[in-house]
Amino acid sequence: MNGIDIMLPHYGDISYLKTAVRSIIAQDDTDWHLTVIDDSVTDNGLPDWFDALRDDRIDYQRNEANLGINANFQKCLDLAERDFLVVMGSDDAMLPNYVSTIRRTLQRYPDADVVQAGVEVIDSTGQVVRPLTDRVKRGIYAPDTTTPKLMGGEDLAISLLRGNWTYFPSLCWRRDALKDLGFRQGLSVVLDLALMLDLLQRGGQLAVVPDVCFQYRRHNASVSSSLASLGGRFTEERDFFVDVAAHLEGIGWHRAAKAARLHLSSRLHALLMLPGAVTSRQTASAKVLVRHAFGTTKPVRK
Missing domain, CATH: 3.90.550.10 (Spore Coat Polysaccharide Biosynthesis Protein SpsA; Chain A)
Incomplete structure (x- = not known):
């Protein structure tokens, strides 16, 4: 090399x-x-x-x-x-x-x-x-x-x-x-x-x-942290996992597709951030976090 x-x-x-x-x-x-x-x-x-x-x-x-x-x-x-x-x-x-x-x-x-x-x-x-x-x-x-x-x-x-x-x-x-x-x-x-x-x-x-x-x-000023505080991270992740799950089903990776639909760590991350959004009265972000943590796997299109 x-x-x-x-x-x-x-x-x-x-x-x-x-x-x-x-x-x-x-x-x-x-x-x-x-x-x-x-x-x-x-x-x-x-x-x-x-x-x-x-x-x-x-x-x-x-x-x-x-x-x-x-x-x-x-x-x-x-x-x-x-x-x-x-x-x-x-x-x-x-x-x-x-x-x-x-x-x-x-x-x-x-x-x-x-x-x-x-x-x-x-x-x-x-x-x-x-x-x-x-x-x-x-x-x-x-x-x-x-x-x-x-x-x-x-x-x-x-x-x-x-x-x-x-x-x-x-x-x-x-x-x-x-x-x-x-x-x-x-x-x-x-x-x-x-x-x-x-x-x-x-x-x-x-x-x-x-x-x-x-x-x-890892610090609060990072790009990923900033997007997460606004809920933008989870809107992107939600749509991504839905699309990936459909694609993986199509190529026969059914177990991976199931993991994409569940996206457990991403849901848990949103759930852990929810109290902060509520405390700081970021209503829009809180709604996104709730939808991501507990919602179905339908995409949220812009």
Whole structure:
């Protein structure tokens, strides 16, 4: 393999972005290339900051107009040139062993199309934390990840539809496996799960290793948290699971279709957020959360 493309779509906090970039520069394996795609619309001084780094492994570019999450992520896929790529969050960080862990895993599992290595969760200050969301994700939905393994097929689809236990910004993908898939248009929150399911239906395989090498930041200012507080996340998820269930039935993955219709972890998430919406008097959001947690599987079309 000819190294890893680290694609970094940016639209948030500049200080977090700089932390992310520094963590990449600090890798103990130097066979990587970083492309930062700035989707912000204000003058943030980043061009000068990147110029001062004087590192020819780093390419910074700013979009002429704001593309939004989906289109900017797709641009990351389109610009990638190396055999494998990661679409990293601009508020996350790599531990020094990320690239070396991924490359070692791909040597062990040469047929893998995606790699999920070990992840630790950090808060807005960079402290390692164990939020309830992640304890549930790892304790209930994730398979045993204490030993390396290769997963795929309907069984993995069922596991992910019950509760998506992967951490998308840490996933490393085989570029050739994605080149004619891409992110489904219209999705902002579940675009990663959609991509994974599309890949699995083509026979793609996920390698899972326990080595911790990535820091995923969970804080209230994240895009997913903002959408969730407005109920938008759950409207998108509801429609997605309905569509996926119908499609999976059509290809004979009946057990996976059932898991999509139930989408238990998504319903539980909405239920846990309901008290906050009620307390803050977000009536519209509360209605969406109730409908998602207890309603039928009919889509909510805009």
